[in-house]
Amino acid sequence: MAITEEPPLELEAGDPLPEYAEQPLGVLTRPSGNTGIASWLFTVDHKRIGIMYGVFAMFFFLIGGLEALAIRIQLAVPGNDFLSAETYNQVFTTHGVTMIFLVIMPLAAAFANYLIPLQIGARDVAFPRMNALSLWVWFFGGLFLCSSVIIGGWWENAPDGGWFNYAPNHGVAFSPSKGIDFYAIGLQITGIGSLVSAVNLIVTCLNMRAKGMTLFRMPVLTWMLLITQFLLLFAVPVITVALFFLMFDRLYDANFFNPDAGSDPLLWQHLFWIFGHPEVYILILPSFGIISEVIPVFSRKPIFGYKVMVFSGIAIGFMGWGVWAHHMFVSGLGPISVTAFSMSTMLIAVPTGVKIFNWLATMLGGRLKFNTAMLFAVGVVSMFTIGGLSGVTHAVAPADTQQTDTYYIVAHFHYVIFGGALLGIFAGFYFWWPKAFGYKLNERWGKWNFWLQIVGFNLTFGPMHILGLQGMSRRIDTYSEGFGFELWNLVASVGAFVIFLGVLIFVINIFVSQRQAKHLPPVGPDPWDARGLEWMTASPTPEHNFDEEIEVQQVDEFWFRKYDIDDDGTVHRIATGDEVAQPGTATGVHLPAPSYWPMVLAAGLPFIGYGLIYNLWLCVLGGLLVAAGSFGWVFEPADDPDAHHGGHDDHGDHDDDPDTDPEAAAALDAPEGADDVAIESEEAPVG
Amino acid sequence: MVDSEVLDEQAVEAADASHSAKVGDHQPGSTGISNQKLAMWAFLGSECLLFGGLISGYLLYRNNNQDGPAAAEIFDIPFTSVSSFVLLMSSLTMVLALSAITRGDHPRTRLWILTTALLGAVFIGGQVYEFTSFYREGLGYTTSPFSSAFFTLTGFHGVHVSMGIVMLMSLYFSSVRGKLKTENAETVEIVGLYWHFVDVVWIFIFTVVYLMAKGI
Amino acid sequence: MRRLRLPAALLSVVAFVAGCADDAELDTLKPEGEYSEQIDNLIDPIFIVAFLVFFLILGLTLFMWAKYRVTEYEEGDWPEQVHGKTSWEIGWTFIPFAIMAAIGAFTWILLSDLNATEANALPIQTAEGEVMWDPHVVVVGQQWWWEYRYYFDADKLEELDDANGNPAKDLPPADIVTAGQLVMPIGEEVELTITSRDVIHSHWIPALNGKRDAVPGRFSPWKIQANDPGLYFGQCTEFCGLSHSRMRMQAVALTPEDFQEWVTAQLADAETPPGAEAWLEAYRAADGSEVEAPEATGAQRGLVAFTQNCASCHLVQGVNDLTYDGATQVSGAAPNLTHFASRTTLAGGILDLYNPDGTLNRNNLESWLRNPEAIKANAAPERGMPNLGLSEETIDDLVDYLETLGPRPSDEMIAATQVD
Amino acid sequence: MSSETLSDTVEAGMHDADHHDADHHHHPSDRKYVGIAIGLAIITAVEVLTFYVDFGPLFIPSLLLMMFVKFYYVCGWFMHLKLDSPMFTKFFVAGLVLAAGVYVVMLSASQLWDNI
Numbered sequence A: 001m002a003i004t005e006e007p008p009l010e011l012e013a014g015d016p017l018p019e020y021a022e023q024p025l026g027v028l029t030r031p032s033g034n035t036g037i038a039s040w041l042f043t044v045d046h047k048r049i050g051i052m053y054g055v056f057a058m059f060f061f062l063i064g065g066l067e068a069l070a071i072r073i074q075l076a077v078p079g080n081d082f083l084s085a086e087t088y089n090q091v092f093t094t095h096g097v098t099m100i101f102l103v104i105m106p107l108a109a110a111f112a113n114y115l116i117p118l119q120i121g122a123r124d125v126a127f128p129r130m131n132a133l134s135l136w137v138w139f140f141g142g143l144f145l146c147s148s149v150i151i152g153g154w155w156e157n158a159p160d161g162g163w164f165n166y167a168p169n170h171g172v173a174f175s176p177s178k179g180i181d182f183y184a185i186g187l188q189i190t191g192i193g194s195l196v197s198a199v200n201l202i203v204t205c206l207n208m209r210a211k212g213m214t215l216f217r218m219p220v221l222t223w224m225l226l227i228t229q230f231l232l233l234f235a236v237p238v239i240t241v242a243l244f245f246l247m248f249d250r251l252y253d254a255n256f257f258n259p260d261a262g263s264d265p266l267l268w269q270h271l272f273w274i275f276g277h278p279e280v281y282i283l284i285l286p287s288f289g290i291i292s293e294v295i296p297v298f299s300r301k302p303i304f305g306y307k308v309m310v311f312s313g314i315a316i317g318f319m320g321w322g323v324w325a326h327h328m329f330v331s332g333l334g335p336i337s338v339t340a341f342s343m344s345t346m347l348i349a350v351p352t353g354v355k356i357f358n359w360l361a362t363m364l365g366g367r368l369k370f371n372t373a374m375l376f377a378v379g380v381v382s383m384f385t386i387g388g389l390s391g392v393t394h395a396v397a398p399a400d401t402q403q404t405d406t407y408y409i410v411a412h413f414h415y416v417i418f419g420g421a422l423l424g425i426f427a428g429f430y431f432w433w434p435k436a437f438g439y440k441l442n443e444r445w446g447k448w449n450f451w452l453q454i455v456g457f458n459l460t461f462g463p464m465h466i467l468g469l470q471g472m473s474r475r476i477d478t479y480s481e482g483f484g485f486e487l488w489n490l491v492a493s494v495g496a497f498v499i500f501l502g503v504l505i506f507v508i509n510i511f512v513s514q515r516q517a518k519h520l521p522p523v524g525p526d527p528w529d530a531r532g533l534e535w536m537t538a539s540p541t542p543e544h545n546f547d548e549e550i551e552v553q554q555v556d557e558f559w560f561r562k563y564d565i566d567d568d569g570t571v572h573r574i575a576t577g578d579e580v581a582q583p584g585t586a587t588g589v590h591l592p593a594p595s596y597w598p599m600v601l602a603a604g605l606p607f608i609g610y611g612l613i614y615n616l617w618l619c620v621l622g623g624l625l626v627a628a629g630s631f632g633w634v635f636e637p638a639d640d641p642d643a644h645h646g647g648h649d650d651h652g653d654h655d656d657d658p659d660t661d662p663e664a665a666a667a668l669d670a671p672e673g674a675d676d677v678a679i680e681s682e683e684a685p686v687g
Numbered sequence B: 001m002v003d004s005e006v007l008d009e010q011a012v013e014a015a016d017a018s019h020s021a022k023v024g025d026h027q028p029g030s031t032g033i034s035n036q037k038l039a040m041w042a043f044l045g046s047e048c049l050l051f052g053g054l055i056s057g058y059l060l061y062r063n064n065n066q067d068g069p070a071a072a073e074i075f076d077i078p079f080t081s082v083s084s085f086v087l088l089m090s091s092l093t094m095v096l097a098l099s100a101i102t103r104g105d106h107p108r109t110r111l112w113i114l115t116t117a118l119l120g121a122v123f124i125g126g127q128v129y130e131f132t133s134f135y136r137e138g139l140g141y142t143t144s145p146f147s148s149a150f151f152t153l154t155g156f157h158g159v160h161v162s163m164g165i166v167m168l169m170s171l172y173f174s175s176v177r178g179k180l181k182t183e184n185a186e187t188v189e190i191v192g193l194y195w196h197f198v199d200v201v202w203i204f205i206f207t208v209v210y211l212m213a214k215g216i
Numbered sequence C: 001m002r003r004l005r006l007p008a009a010l011l012s013v014v015a016f017v018a019g020c021a022d023d024a025e026l027d028t029l030k031p032e033g034e035y036s037e038q039i040d041n042l043i044d045p046i047f048i049v050a051f052l053v054f055f056l057i058l059g060l061t062l063f064m065w066a067k068y069r070v071t072e073y074e075e076g077d078w079p080e081q082v083h084g085k086t087s088w089e090i091g092w093t094f095i096p097f098a099i100m101a102a103i104g105a106f107t108w109i110l111l112s113d114l115n116a117t118e119a120n121a122l123p124i125q126t127a128e129g130e131v132m133w134d135p136h137v138v139v140v141g142q143q144w145w146w147e148y149r150y151y152f153d154a155d156k157l158e159e160l161d162d163a164n165g166n167p168a169k170d171l172p173p174a175d176i177v178t179a180g181q182l183v184m185p186i187g188e189e190v191e192l193t194i195t196s197r198d199v200i201h202s203h204w205i206p207a208l209n210g211k212r213d214a215v216p217g218r219f220s221p222w223k224i225q226a227n228d229p230g231l232y233f234g235q236c237t238e239f240c241g242l243s244h245s246r247m248r249m250q251a252v253a254l255t256p257e258d259f260q261e262w263v264t265a266q267l268a269d270a271e272t273p274p275g276a277e278a279w280l281e282a283y284r285a286a287d288g289s290e291v292e293a294p295e296a297t298g299a300q301r302g303l304v305a306f307t308q309n310c311a312s313c314h315l316v317q318g319v320n321d322l323t324y325d326g327a328t329q330v331s332g333a334a335p336n337l338t339h340f341a342s343r344t345t346l347a348g349g350i351l352d353l354y355n356p357d358g359t360l361n362r363n364n365l366e367s368w369l370r371n372p373e374a375i376k377a378n379a380a381p382e383r384g385m386p387n388l389g390l391s392e393e394t395i396d397d398l399v400d401y402l403e404t405l406g407p408r409p410s411d412e413m414i415a416a417t418q419v420d
Numbered sequence D: 001m002s003s004e005t006l007s008d009t010v011e012a013g014m015h016d017a018d019h020h021d022a023d024h025h026h027h028p029s030d031r032k033y034v035g036i037a038i039g040l041a042i043i044t045a046v047e048v049l050t051f052y053v054d055f056g057p058l059f060i061p062s063l064l065l066m067m068f069v070k071f072y073y074v075c076g077w078f079m080h081l082k083l084d085s086p087m088f089t090k091f092f093v094a095g096l097v098l099a100a101g102v103y104v105v106m107l108s109a110s111q112l113w114d115n116i
Ligand code: HEA
Pocket: A164, A280, A281, A283, A284, A326, A327, A329, A345, A346, A348, A349, A350, A352, A353, A354, A356, A384, A385, A386, A387, A388, A389, A390, A391, A392, A394, A395, A396, A400, A403, A404, A405, A409, A412, A413, A416, A417, A420, A421, C053, C057, C095, C096, C097, C099, C100
């Protein structure tokens, strides 16, 4: 497969790549080098892309978190006027949108990008440049969304319709600022990023696996991420339709959601939630995957019921499509729809419960080491359960008529998203940090991080259950005295600051640990005595991932190369991780070359967005960037043709002058790999 | 059209990145399938949800014409039948182009690719004509939910066809310059997949939007 | 023992939910009507199941923490490598499934109960004599207040049908129109037909039943019932723009006798301040042209000011009903003020109209007239009530006049209100 | 898409080297393509006929049937789903079925069929 064995070039993997020759375009040279800012901006390396997803998402997390703090300050006491109603509505809308689309989704994408190729033993994803494109499209889309806070006045022009932005309140008549245009266009842009990345990762999972890595030997995390990508693949177009309708309504006076023309506002709700419910599983499944990797390692046991874990994930992904109207129980659907959706929603508790029990069974009888990663993982098991159980109470449709749009719902989804998705992602941070950066995060700080976060989290969102049941509506910029809301709101506000402190400690921990690591021995490839293929190479992961292709024979291949199980069930070490792992020092590995074009292409999109909102000339500029990006892209071989390496010249296409049209240029270099690392092989042709 | 542009970009990408069909070079992935084709099919699967949404929007509003013209009043079935037929035939020429290139018959390949693009262009021309005449008869984009949904659905389809024409013309020119070799048959095939898909969508639209306007 | 913090915190949560604060007027766990009771009866056991499941999971986690925790791994210390057990998997698939099936069955039953309607027709004295009224109120939401329309003639309800566009903007004339307070007889199932004139709102009186969205273009059926006379608080719960938080309402449940009395009073035209009858007659005859105003009491001057400043939006039956054709608002409506002073709150249920001692809360009314936007933010003048820049004297006069638009509500209702 | 069958394909593909080039061979002849196109043209003609001739209660069902047949032939032959790896069919059918499923339910729950 994608692994090079023979060193065709005298090149150390760790060394900077050689200067690239001028490209056929004649104007621009190909980006080169693997240090410095440029090497990050133009990289197509899935690991760097993964890290950038993470860094950018943390930046947005800070924004979304500060917005959350503003909400909590406003609601700390009744009748507060820290934020005006106008600002408040924008703040909670951008908080929701930022957290969902710019924090949790990309954090999951960070893990997907970094880990999928490693876990299946591949060199890179199927289409490395498309991977870079997804990152930049998403990131520029995110900046575009956030820019609405500044453009046209500080907090005057941000979306203000709530994250699900119901019709017809999202129309120009009711929301005359440009905010909702930003919402409609920004989410389309980030949606393109998600879609491209979904296609890419699906192909990667299905097609780039190492020898012997059958689907049912893939780690649970890879499985969950694969399911997530399928959900994205099919869910993104649905919201795209809704957003197009909205955009046409707002910009060109179409009549999709205009009740005065007899349109049905519920169309938006259906489309939004057909996307939106799969979306919530898009948020949670990656974390389910992460803790399925962490818990076995720190229990010293294999995951309990591997196949059941996989199938329950598939079941969740599948059933997630049939429940969307549980967000619409009070919208005025007929009784049959409400009953059907109520029942289908309840069923989802079953596969999710199966997962919970399997994690517990994995821990049962194990040797549990509660370091920070494990604490976060176990935190997910208990905290997510709270959120899931409140979800079940919403699924009871008559009861939901009392609960919906109150803080009880706010409590539910923060428990599943913060207590499930986000805690899981933190578990992942602590777990894979040494793999990505070559040093472990400090445990003392880590424990402070965990405990502050979990205590703050329960202080913040626990009381919201009570508030909701006491009848406090959500999305209210203030509340009156006398309804019994004062105490718990204050508690929640205090809790939010505790969370802030917790996350801050995480950030500090990064720097503290980095500094301490200088005085510590290197972590080695396998600091946790772990199980997946990603630990079978040096830490931090070398640019080429693996020195040679790994042939996989079972689930947890790496572990079984270290340990043997006797007939009586005792475990024997046969090798250390260091011995089994590849040194990561292979030379001459041919890698896809960096490229400017994904970035250029992606940069065009926000301009088109601004153009649609403000001035069509900007669209022209954006269109030109997109065109330049795509033409540059197809002119440019995915691979650097000048980085010749033996054994490939016999394809003999190089004498053609590749300066003509895109198809030809790409096609002629296709044998070099096109955008496809699968054909990167130096092995003998398959025959 | 931010979205469709980039989506199609992606299609182009998948198409160009195709690799040689020479046996021996061929390095399939774990499944024995080419990455590009798999990507294209995944993308088409996703497109089903996109067009499904647009069509549902139309179905919901098809009878809500407010004070504007109704569907049955305004559709010109004979005219649309002709352009549907044209688009259908372009699928034939597309597949003939693929067949020609797998045989290594490059002149034919070019001929069929160009014919396909032309037929597509005729279809688009017909749509432009149809839109303008509807507009003159009082069916503007903002007239009614029906008109908005109709124009949006057929417009999206038209944009897809146009992107297909751009891809076909790139294929044509690369073939003219001798860059489209027999090994690149998969590129043609992938563009073809996209093209047929767009045709299939029209088969749906023609029946459900146009012909059924009489009945429901 | 840090870990015990968590269960301790949670236990206190349970304790608190059980004995919630007394002043929680919107408490969903304090049902006061048949349907909210049914919901409560369904959900209470489910809460218990949920708590049990949670404590099971938490308990198992803590158990493992206590039993299997190690601080360092020792070489060779490996537990048995169990890969799974089919029987367990079946167990924890089937048991939750059974629990959910049971919950689902009860849910289904309650859903069909809640969707059935079996209202009894009530005899109501109207101006034309006694009619049988199927207790039924059309509820119309708009930014940011609720309108309640009573049609005693069931045929009128049939007319609620879609025109070209949003039918709620063009409802047939009703017998009684109020704002902010839904008045209903106790013990009866009252059907609601909920709709909206602009964006989606949600009508929710937690003590009486769950909520139902008011969707423009749709008439959604719902029903409520109150066991005892009293005032029940509500809040719009679908985000509806700027002043969503200030869109409230109350249900006022009356004994059948009181309800009949209320109906009789509401059916009458508004009272004219003594001494202004002649002027009013001239005004109504003049059809918009200037009529010389009487120089007299505040209420008389207020009536004149009303016709000059307010009549373009507000309807007072008996004053501008001949000329009124809808407010110049996006929603095409403003509260009907005919019997304004018979309510206990104003401005979408957020301000008290009476002091606890039963006197008019002039302060609230005046500050509302002085600058409504300070109390309820408006996105644009066509949304909500604008600041009309009235002089203090005019405001005084208007308040005098508005107070005459009675009859005054009962002392019990005033005492029960006190929203701000 | 059922994962069971998905994995079947994948495993089959993996272990069966002969399958590797399945996607490049055995395209039908041009004659066959033209034949199919003629068939499609005839069906289209019949479809158009429904506009002029009253098909009575058969109107909608017959149109749907003809649409389906056309759909099937274009996807099956022109897009050679019939000959290519079943994985492609699965991707596409997954999209189609999912789209049909969710949107039909959505339309039923909306105004199309009142009060469901
Ligand atoms: C990570 C995201 C995530 C996840 C995983 C879930 C999971 C679930 N959600 Fe949640 N949900 C949201 C995010 C999520 N949700 C968001 C963001 C909203 C609000 C959107 C908005 O309005 O802004 C929402 C809203 C929401 C509603 C609408 C409420 C309303 O607005 O009125 C409903 C209604 O049914 C619901 C139900 C469920 C259910 C049944 C699950 C189930 O999947 C949970 C299953 C898990 C368990 C049940 C726990 C573990 C199981 C066991 C231990 C087995 C034994 C258990 C039993 C026998 C009960 N959710």
